[in-house]
Amino acid sequence: MTITGLAEPFLRAQLESLGLAVEYVRAEGDTLYRRGDDGRELPVLDLVGGFGATILGHNHPEILALAQELLSARVPVHAQFSLHPYAETVARRLNEILHRDTGDPGPYTAVFANSGAEAVEAAVKHAELDRGLKAAELLARIDEETDRARRAVRDGAVLSAAARRLADGGDFESLAAALTAANRARAEEPPVLLALTGGFHGKLVGSVQLTHNPVVREPFRALAAPCRFVPAEDPAALAAAIAEEHRTALGLTVSDGTVDLAEHRLPRLCALVLEPVQGEGGVRPLTAGYARELQRICAEADCPIVVDEVQSGMGRTGSFLASSAIGLRGDYYVLAKSLGGGLAKAAVMLVHHRRHRPGFELLHSSTFAKDAFSTLIAARTLDLLEADGGARYRQAAERGERILARLEGIRDDFKDVVADVRGRGLMLGLELRDQGDSTSPALRELSRAGVLGYAAAGYLLHAHALRVFPTASATTTLRIEPSVHITDPQIAQAESGLRALCDLLRTQDGDRLLAR
Incomplete structure (x- = not known):
């Protein structure tokens, strides 16, 4: 052979x-x-x-000279689980730029990666961690509500008609059991990911689910959570999709001696992932009007926005972020490609402090991410882009x-x-x-x-x-x-x-x- x-x-x-x-x-x-x-x-x-x-x-020439200098100096590539001051410099610089371009002071926490697809997956993983923790926190509050209602029933409170219908046996413990079972079943439903038709976000197991092209996505659709695609430039379609995926969890309230049901929004939307300029979808920029409506709809539904600037960011469209030119603000930003100055494999996911969950980097890591070589080159690339105003x-x-x-x-x-x-x-x-x-x-x-x-x-x-x-x-x-x-x-x-x-x-x- x-x-x-x-x-x-x-x-x-x-x-x-x-x-x-x-x-x-x-x-x-x-x-x-x-x-x-x-x-x-x-x-x-x-x-x-x-x-x-x-x-x-x-x-x-400057990036090449720096790369040669770093290699000659034998800067460590593998120094995991230690201080990374060069990565911190890049994160701080990116925060300054985002603050200037978006007006949002942040801050954003940086999670480094090696490629755009990997950084997209980091953003989605973090968004799912945030969603899951919020759902768990909601269920814990509902358990507290149930305990308060139990004490009220012991003190003479009665169940409302709606509560009695849910309680198959008619007593409070039957109600509590039915409520817990229904809430846990809803909480265990898979998360909902949203993306735009025509979008491209990578070809890894998770990121390929967000890529609209069925040729590259469908062979692997059984490997990860599916994504729901909505047409770009159609705010009504986005609002309708979000409304269809709305889920509630049931809690209990006590008022005037009556225990009644209360609805709570159950976090089910993981994230909306989009490119401000769709690259692989045919170079199609989103409009400012659509960005404004999209922002409003997602804010009302508490659906985080992941802005994929892998191809459009780093100044390519005339501003550091293509999204800032149309007034779009992200809960997450993803940068890669030119971040490495054309030489290093460098990518970063930035998550706003209002979403950030401490300890995420213990749950998500990458062997080659955040090393001195790639982050020093990324820092010099940012310096060159920002030079001369x-x-x-x-x-x-x-x-x-x-x-x-x-x-x-x-x-x-x-x-x-x-x-x-x-x-x-x-x-x-x-x-x-x-x-x-x-x-x-x-x-x-x-x-x-x-x-x-x-x-x-x-x-x-x-x-x-x-x-x-x-x-x-x-x-x-x-x-x-x-x-x-x-x-x-x-x-x-x-x-x-x-x-x-x-x-x-x-x-x-x-x-x-x-x-x-």
């Missing part, structure tokens, strides 16, 4: 069929260098940016506006090919029209197979030295996520390549799309 040693042979075959099976050997700024057939390095303009991880570009945020907005204007020009010139252009800052998307009815057999087949965007990426790579990818759940939308340092000549190169792609689609030249 021969062992080939290939990692993910299926994926490799897919990459080869789409012209994406290339090896990148070096990276700098917005340029990746791939190895050519003759061994030479060929520059490629990278508009994927590590799916949003390189807001400062590949191998930023947040000049890089303004730079992201300006560069994004320039690119967006070029994309809108392409859309206007190719309305038969481009369905939409959208996004904010340096998180942009160009949506191609479906080619399922194309006169080209190749385009027709690619479109119906859902890989037209990937084939377009292969064409742009080989014909125009451009690296783009479609978004995962909306594969006709090409993502544009460069660093803040993208230059005017690079923007012109991107425009030229995208125009050539649109011209090819307009002329239905499927053979040229697949030529390598």
Whole structure:
């Protein structure tokens, strides 16, 4: 038996069929260098940016120098269960930024992780801990109410008609037993997680349940608590979903010598998880009006909001948090990707003090999280973003506006090919029209197979030295996520390549799309 040693042979075959099976050997700024057939390095303009991880570009000189310095100094990666002053510095800095951007003084407690999906799961785990403890506290209060009512009955109080109906035997102890059984049965119902249609929050066992795309979610739906999806930009649908999941626990009150039933809201909503700009769902920003209504509805239902800023945060959309630009405040924030400066695997979950449960980090931990190397790089990344009064945020907005204007020009010139252009800052998307009815057999087949965007990426790579990818759940939308340092000549190169792609689609030249 021969062992080939290939990692993910299926994926490799897919990459080869789409012209994406290339090896990148070096990276700098917005340029990746791939190895050519003759061994030479060929520059490629990278508009994927590590799916949003390189807001400062590949191998930023200051981040690279710090990484080399830390490795030479042999800073510990594994010093678990000890003081982590560097992580505390990052947490303090993030609190300052959140206070400035949201107006909420917090504070937020930071729980560190290695990836966005892991940090999302930490947020959901914490929200469930908080929900479970609140439910237990409610049941304990109801037990106290029951004891008070028991004493009142001994002193001559009588049961109301509603209480007698619940008490099958008619006496108080039958009532107390029925009440306890009903409350515990309701409290043991699984929690309700809410997320928006089109959302993407990872592919781990828990986070994949929050990812709307059924292709990646449904094979694993039996492994964790399911999620209820509600359409984005539809406050009425969110309110209706929350109302349907409302549960009550029954307690007892004593008034004027009568023991009666009392309803208490039973905590059942674990959290609503959302992205202020849906990345893998096709680069779709939420509106300020929807954010305002969403905030109100969740506050009334005591449903915590987990704001997933893994791809949209760290200044990518022109402000540190994309959510702050639309007035959305989270009980939890999740940051990752660019937090590591494009080099370190760093992520963090931030939980507001009004929700925080002390001791959570004893229940949730990660071997490589919060180490000196990743948190020192995260701290330097924050310093670079915040330098000169947040000049890089303004730079992201300006560069994004320039690119967006070029994309809108392409859309206007190719309305038969481009369905939409959208996004904010340096998180942009160009949506191609479906080619399922194309006169080209190749385009027709690619479109119906859902890989037209990937084939377009292969064409742009080989014909125009451009690296783009479609978004995962909306594969006709090409993502544009460069660093803040993208230059005017690079923007012109991107425009030229995208125009050539649109011209090819307009002329239905499927053979040229697949030529390598």
